[in-house]
Amino acid sequence: MPSANDLILIGILLLALVTVESGGYFLTRVVRGHAPANRLQMSFFRAGHAHAAVLLVLSIAILAVISYAALDGFWMQLARLGVPIAAILMPAGFFLSVLGKDPERPNRLIWLLWAGVVSLTAALITAGVGLIAGGVAAL
Helix, strand or coil: CCCHHHHHHHHHHHHHHHHHHHHHHHHHHHHCCCCCCCHHHHHHHHHHHHHHHHHHHHHHHHHHHHHHCCCCHHHHHHHHHHHHHHHHHHHHHHHHCCCCCCCCCCCHHHHHHHHHHHHHHHHHHHHHHHHHHHHHHHC
16 A cells, blocks of 8 residues: 555646646647747657656556565665656756757757656666565565
């Protein structure tokens, strides 16, 4: 059963999905030509939007089961928070790295994307191993 802290975080993540929804409206404006964007920006905006939604939903799924993992301390916090952190960093990298008028390539803020990748990968490995170990212990 999820802890009280996990339930609060799940509630916050559900509310954060509303921001993704409004981002979808922005994307419809870009695609229809009502908001200026070049091909690079359109691709990065789409990728940022998709990553935000998928990672928020994945965060909720992990939080629903992570209390069964054989983890504690730092490792439990990494498993709990790594994907939500990635849900912030990766879309930020996509969006912020192509700001400006007609950029030809991503700017230095693309590092946010790669920091999110590290957070996501570390959290998924930790949560996966912890859940397998918790399942084996329960057998």
